[in-house]
Structure formats: structure tokens, C-alpha cells
Amino acid sequence: MFTLSDLVQPEKLETAYQVLTNKRNNTILGGCAFLKMGSKRISTAIDLSNLNLNYIKEQDGFIEIGAMTSLRELETHILLREQFNGLLPKAVSSIIGVQFRNCVTVGASVFAKYGFSDVITALLALNTEVELYKGGRMPLADFLKQPKVKDILVRLWIKLDTRQATYLNLRKSASDYSILNVAVSKLDNQWTIVVGARPRRASIAIKASAALSQRSLSDAEMEEAANQAAEELAFGTNMRGTAEYRKALCKVLVKRAIMEVASECK
Amino acid sequence: MQITLTINDKLVIWDVEKDEILADTLRSHGLLSVKKACETSCCGLCTVWVEDKSVLSCTTLSVRAHGKKITTIEGVSKDAEDFARVLTAEGSEQCGFCSPGFVMNVLAMKKELVNPSDKEIIHYLTGNLCRCTGYMGQLRAVKTYLGVQ
């Protein structure tokens, strides 16, 4: 059971940041879906609800998504349904249920860097930047690599390009965590292959992506790229699957995703 | 701390603990339709509406509901009964424990989706677990209620 001694709902980011850094166990609240599972003892919980961070908008060649935007809004927003072949709605639509997705926020999902995350996998296949209150703007991939810091994820910036993309996953039960998830995108000749839930957090298969970008996209080459992705990434074992199986799945899902994007591009 | 809510169209001022969840607050004020069945935000039994959207009341901190409009099945009893009549005609409430949350999500869906397909209905309601019925009878009932084929 979690406990929480105080809760503030600041009107300014600066205040939120001050409270956050004030004490070690002061914490930003996201959708609180995982709060009950732990026995976290929070001194002051910081609720960002009053900061107007619940929005999705198009601006200056970017899609800007506020940290408090729910995954359900990601799923249903017209802009995201139309862009990138509906990659983001596809990626979040299998997460538990509508009520859950109405509660949980994209900011917390990304900030927590969960290994099982579906949304991070999809965002990595796009040109996504995160904006931290102190840390400023940086590519999502860099953010994922840096150690956990006390900061506030304010919003996401997704470059509004003409990228084609898809998201695939394999789950046992349809509302389970993914055994493995994959997002693949192509902008001009640049491919990005992302594999998540390995069960470690999503990464770009850099070599495979680069190699594929040089190729002519025969079936054999697409398969080769998928195999390369499986070779360059590390896989682990948990309750949902072994490392060996994940590696094998990676080959299949990446290959299928590449083929799907390639056929979208035609 | 004190929060002000509009519960089923009635303005209330309630004292809540800061780490209290909305499901417990609602139950402690006599809204006993609200059920809890997991601690992991994934069964859907506690579904209520916040600002007319289905949410998990076990995942919503009561303090965060301050100033908001909350609706439980007690607040939409006529619509709930209309649907429940169809649901029970199929026998697909069975133990009934998951029904209030399920009914709330069905009513939310009715407002949101127009003429949904089977697939859309199933997708919208996936977050409502049921261990008794196997879901088929619920699908029949929902389709009858919505008047879709």
C-alpha cells in the first residue's frame, strides 16, 4: 500500500520543480495506475493537472503533446490517427482498456522508461524529442539512455514529417504486456527499426536500420535486416518469454513490419 | 482535506485523506455500486465517469477529482435500468459483481460510438473483465441495446 503525506497542484512549472527537488521522496503523479502496486512512501505528490499540459496540437512542423495527455487521447486524436499510418493509436490501443487509457498519461509512460512500454517503442520510430523542465529538449533516444534524474517531462515534440510507419506486437492474452513489440518507420530512404519489451526498454536497432537504408528492399534484404536487428539487440527472459524466443520473434515481427511499411510506401 | 465534487448532479463537499482513492471515497459515502476487484488497475469493475469519461475510480486519487463532475450508476439509473433489462434478459449479468462498471462503460460507449461494429464494441469494452459469462451474452445484450446487427 502506498502512502502519501501531502499533495500539491501547482499553477506554475517552477513551483512544481521546486517541490520535486525539495525532498528525495517527493514525486510527480502521472495516471497513478501503478501507484497501488508498490508500497511507495511519497512525502509530497505533485499533480500537474493545473498546468494545462493536456493537449495535442500541431505547431511549427511538430506535433506537440503535453505530458498530461492520456493514452486514450493519443488513441483517438484525429491528427495522430492520420499521421504515420496511425502508428501511435495502434501502439496504445492494446493497453488494458479504455478506462485505463483514460487515466494514464503519456508523460509518465515515457518518463518511467518502462521496458514493457508500447508507446516508447512507437515514439522511438518517429523523430521524437522530449522536453524536460530543467534538462531542456533532447531526442527521446538520448533521454532513454540518460540516468534517471529529478526533472519534469513537460511535453513531447514529434517532427511532422511524411514518414510511413507501423507497429506490431505479440501478446499472449490481448490485454497482457507485449512479449515483444516492434515499430518500424521509413522517411525517404531512412529506416528506423525499434524493438521493445525485450523485456528491456525499447531501442533502435541502429546497424540494421542503417543497413536497410542502403538496400533495395528485396524480400531477402528485408529479412536480412530483421535478422541483423535480432543480432545487434540484447534479449532477456521473464515470465512472458525466454531470450531465445524473443530473438526469434524479433526476426519475424521486424521482417513483417518492414514489409508492411515498404508496401505502404509503394 | 476538503474537496468539492459534483456527484450524480449533486454538489458535495467531502473530507478525504490525501492518499484516498475515489472508489473508497464513493463507497464510504454510500455509493455501494462501485466495486473493486484488483489492485492493478486492470479489471474495470470500479469504472465511473469523471467529466463524462469512463475512468478507473481505484486509480483516481480523490483529491484529483476536486472540482469535477463524477457519475456513478446511481446517477444514471434510468439508462442503467434500460440496459440492465437487456443484459438480464440474456442472463449475462451472472454474478453481477462486474455489472455496474460494465454498465457504465457501455453507456459511455453509447455516447461515443455511432453504430459500432462487433470489433469496435469488443475493443471499447476490453477493459471490463468478467469471469462468469464468457462475454458472448454481453455482446448480444450490447448489440440489442444499441440496436446494431
Place this chain on the structure above:
Amino acid sequence: MNKVGMKSVGHGIRKIDGMAIATGKPVYTLDLAMSNALVVKILRSPHAFAKITTIDTSTAEKVEGVECILTFKDVPKERFTLAGQSYPEPSPYDRLILDEIVRYVGDEVAIIAAVDEKTALQAMKKIKVEYEVWEPVLDFEQALGHASVVHPEEDLHCNFDIGLQKEQNIASSYNEEVGDVEEELKRCSVIVEDVYYPQAQAHAMMETYRAFTSLDHTGRLVVVSSTQVPFHIRRQLARALQLPASKVRVIKPRIGGGFGGKQTGSLEAFAGMVTLKTGKPAMIIYDRKETFSCTTSRHAMRLKTRVGADQEGIIRAIDIQVLSDTGAYGEHAPTVLSCVGHYTLPLYNKTRAVRFTGNAVYTNKMPAGAFRGYGATQGTFALECTVNKLAEKLGMDPTEVRLKNISKVGETFLTGQGVLLGSTTLERCIEKGKELIGWKEKFPSRKLENSKVRAVGMAITMQGSGIANIGTASVELRLNDDGYFTLLSGATDMGTGCDTILTQMASEVLEVPMNHIIFNAGDTDTAPYDPGSYASSTTYLAGAAVVKAAEELKSKILEQGAKFLGVSVQDVEMEGLTVRTLAGEEMSLAKIAELTVLGTGKLQLVSSATHGMDISPPPYVAGFAEVEVDQETGKVELIDYVAVVDCGTVINPKLARIQAEGGIAQGIGMALYEEVIYNAVGKMASNSFMQYKIPCRKDVGKVRIAFEESFEPSGPFGAKSIGEVVANTPPPAIVHAVYNAVGVRVNHLPITPEKVFVGMQKL
């Protein structure tokens, strides 16, 4: 009796409690608890096997708001079983409310009662326990002869010989052989064998376990509990708490599902103990984690199966050897074990020899217990997989093998001691199922474009209807002073709708509308005895009791009516809430009630009946699965499931259909998704709905139910049971379909994508 012209029976009538529960009315245990009840929490063992060397509650007791803390030192020393079974229970008496030895991670160490949950949890943290940690028995295949003995205590007790050998960790053993199996197998031209591992499965009812206890105005213990077995809970508590049963009253309100889980009294004693100690009302609620990891599950088993047949495909010998994992305590261990054979061997009665042997072993894991299907599920999985394998070896269509071998009406079977089969439409069920699934076109498989294969598979199953010579049901019926009726029953509706169907039956016999009958059940103070909702009993046994009682009361009403109308009883009939003479004179039931109950009548018309049977007629299901398997990933998608059911006469088609659909979904969960998993030190890893996935709406594909009604001569209106039999076919039928798709036999449930994938790699 038959269904033609019936007004209630055979009709899809809404449940009498349906609208209230569907709209969230406060009718469940927690809704009824007093708000000032103490909150009861349990301190649990972190070790799989240990002895408590010291336990110090003194600091914890000082926490303000703590009312009592109980340890093994404070509880009665008489062992008992939590299994909800008729007395004398076959399950071993191997429990204390709290024991010095803890036998699984989660076993109870101390009971804490406080004014609220936070206080109780705070106090729990301050209890200091030291353990002597012992080597646990975690692998049930290593339990027999393990150096550790799970139940070393001297005072283990069995009501009769169940084959318990505690030094060997054997809770129970069973042996039955008719004919000489080894000799008969030698004569068979085709023999197939294999080993099967049906897994432990969690009931995962939506309402977790809970009970509310208080003392009434005479000092008796009143227990409101979400239970399937109020009368057994009463007897169990009486023994556990060392009270006369007459000092205990158990009330079952509406309950949010049970599936056999609530046939075991997992927590009533803890709250009861607190109320007895403090004199105060107490409420205990298990959270989902405790519900998963500190109650019971289906028995995981290993079944070695051999089936022999002649060249024509006639099955001549069946041999099943079972090892059953009963976990830390023996709830339902002997009976689930024996039911593996009881509910499988009679399916095929052309056999000349059958053998069924097995052990249920103790391990240091959460106890197993009753679960819908009760051994038949595991046995069906093993036998039906083997028969499918046999069909392949014979080069025959698996449906043909069934049709050649199944038992027919009027026939006996080897282990049946001469009992004749009274009803079956299994043959029609198989034919109908073939037609609905499209067996002729689809068997065994067809490849699709996208590296996927579609295939079909099938299985058949049976169960019982009540427990022969043990299960009984009693009801009482009376005509009230206002002309309405009250039907008192101990039957335990857990959402299944028995309150409704028993009312339907009474209404049919009494020829009055259902709303003229008040159905009152679930209170041991007012209801006559009923063992509860289990063993697929209620429709068949309580239903027959209702019919008897209603017929008796009806004849009493006619008799009185005739007297008041001045004619002989042959000249009256019941019609439209009146007793009417052939000449057309009539008297209303209300008037008859008035004249009998009130004033000078002095004769309230009542009837009662107790019903039990020396047979347990089997309902049947033929199940057919169509799956789509991804050859590259091993992912199995269930496309279609057809179950054709023979439950005798269908009393309420709507409720029967939902029972069947729900049972099939539970079987689908067992086949494809569900698994109780422990880590290396015996801690359950699958203790939430995030880690233990029951099927969601997207997981069940399409489930279609059809009924092929038979008429069971011994059943009320020709009815048999339906509650359990519907859970059994999905595991073997889906395994069969997957095999037909990609050639991989998954004998170790559930069928995960990885197992199928690895299997395909090995081909």
C-alpha cells in the same frame, strides 16, 4: 413430466435477482457489513516451509487502535479441513487456524484486528517473528519420498482411510482396476500413450474472498460470507472455533462468483476468531493478491495415460496414472483425485479392462482445492488428447472413434457397478457439433496465404449430477397467510441462477406465477440443509426436492380446497390462483390461505422434501475448436468454439447458455492463457491480473452453444447438471486443433506461443 405446455420450466426467464445486481444495488457481503467492524488482516509467511521459533506481538499490540493480535498460541488445537464437503469429509484434517509450522509462502502467521486498515497494517509491521527455515518441497514430482515431510505432526486425522502416508508426503491415494489392463493391452492392435500436465488454475472470481462476523442478541456468532457452502462453513467453524454448530449462523448474500473456490472456507475462521475474542463485529477482505496466492487453485497434475484399441477402433483398455499436487493442505485432495477417473472412464464403455491409480501429494505451495470440473477437467484433458492420438494412429476420423465407443442409453460401464445409463444424446451432440463447426470441410487443416494455418480439433466430456449416495438437498414450502408461497432452500446461488430455476420449478408444479413465490435461501438459521453449490448438484438434487415438496403442497391445497368447496379431491384442480371444481365453482388461494392459516383453520399448509440419489447421471458436451496458428511465431488465435451440450431438459435456456459460454471461456483460459507460476523459492509470481491473465473480451473468439436435450428419467423435469461439464473440453480440443495445424502436441498447459514455436522448431 415433459416440457410441452409448461409455463415456467423451459423458458428463458430473467434471474429474480438480475436487475438488482446488474444495477449495483447493495446486496453483497461488504455492502452489508457494519461500518464499525474491525478490519482483520493476516501476517503471512515469507518462507515456503518453516517453523516459527519466536513470535513477539507486544510492540504491535501497543499501536493505538489495535484490538487484538492472535498467533498459533491463541487458537484451538483441534485439526480440521477447510474443504466444504458433506460430513464426514474425505479431506484430511490437517489444519489449525494458525500453526507453529508454516507450509507455503503466504501461510498464515498472525491475525491482526484493528479499527481500520492502516492501523492493522502498521501493527503488522511491528510483529517480530523468527523462523527456523526448512527445505521446502516445491516440485510435486519430487514430493514422494522427499527428505522434507510437509505434515510431520502427530495429530493428522482422517475420517476414513484415504491412503494418507504422511512420511511419503502422500495426502491420498486411489487405486481401481477392473479386468487386467496389462493383459488386455497386449491383445490390442493399437496402443497410444503420453504424459500430460494440466496446470494449476486460479478461480479468479471477480468478488474476492470476504466475510463479516458479529455476535447476535443471543451471543451467537453470525457470519455473513461470500461462500458456496454455508452449511459446511457452519460445521467447519464449529470445529475450528470449538463451538457447538448451533451457536453459529451463516448467511450467504449475493456472491460475486465462486467456481469452486468458495467451496473452501479460506478465511471465515479468522474473522470469527476475532469476533469471539473481542465481542466486536469484524470484517475480513482478501485483496486480489491474497486471493491469488493464499486461497486455493485447481490441482496441477501429471497424468500418464495409455489407451489400447482393436483394429476397428474399439477402445479395449484405458490406463490412467495420476500424480496430483495438493499443495500445503489436503482440501479436496482425495475426491478431486478420484473424480479424474470417475468422470472419464465411463465415457467409453466397450473397454474390457480399465485401471485408474494415483497419488495426491503434499508440497510447500498454495493448497489446491475445488475448481469447476473437479478432476474431470484434468482427466478429460489427458484422456481426450490420448484418444485423438489414437484416432490418428488408427487412421480414423476422431469423431468416428468417439461415435464407435461412447456409452449408450441402457448400457453399463466397467467401473459403474451395474448402473444403467439413463440418458445421453452425446452421439447427437457430436453430429451437431461437426455440422456447426464445418468439420467435414475443415478437418484437419488448411493453409492460409499469410504463413498461417487454420485447423479444427475436438473433445468430448462428461461430469456427474450431484454426488451419488452423499449429496442431499432439502427444501420447505409453505402457503402464506396472503396466498403467496415461501420456498425455503439451502441452495447457494453464486450468480448461476439457481434461485431462479428452483422458483421456476416450484411455479410449474404449483401452477402459480413465479412472482407468487418468495424464494428464501442462504441462511443456515432458516433454510433446511443443503450441502451448497458444488458437484453440479443444485438443479438435479435441489430441483427434485422442490418438485417433491411442491407436489405435496399442491395436493394439500387441493384437499383443503375440495373440503371448503364441498366436493371430493378428485373433482378439483388448480387454475389461475384458485382451486376450482369441475362445475366451475372456485376458491382463491388467498381465501384458502385465510381459512387455513388464520382464525379457526389452525392448519398452515406446509410441505418439505429431502432428496438424494444413488446415481449421478452424467451430462455431456462435445466441444469443437477452430484455431488459426501463426507458423512463424507460434501464436494461436481461437477463431470459433462450438460446444453442444446434453444437460437433460434445459430448465432455463438463457441461463444454461450463459453457464455454458462462461465455462467454455474458463476452459479457453486454461488452454491458452492461464498459469499459476512460482519462483525458485516457492513464491507465487502470478498474483495479479497483470501477471495472471484470465481471458479478456478479445481472447475468446466466437463461442457458440447448442443444446441436444435428453430426458433424464431420474431428474426434475428430465434435467441433469450443466455447471461444471462445460469447462472441460477446451483444453483437449484446442490442443488437438493446434496439433492439426502445425503438428505440435502441447501436453503441458497452457499452450503459449513459445511452446508452439519451440515445438515447430523440433519437427
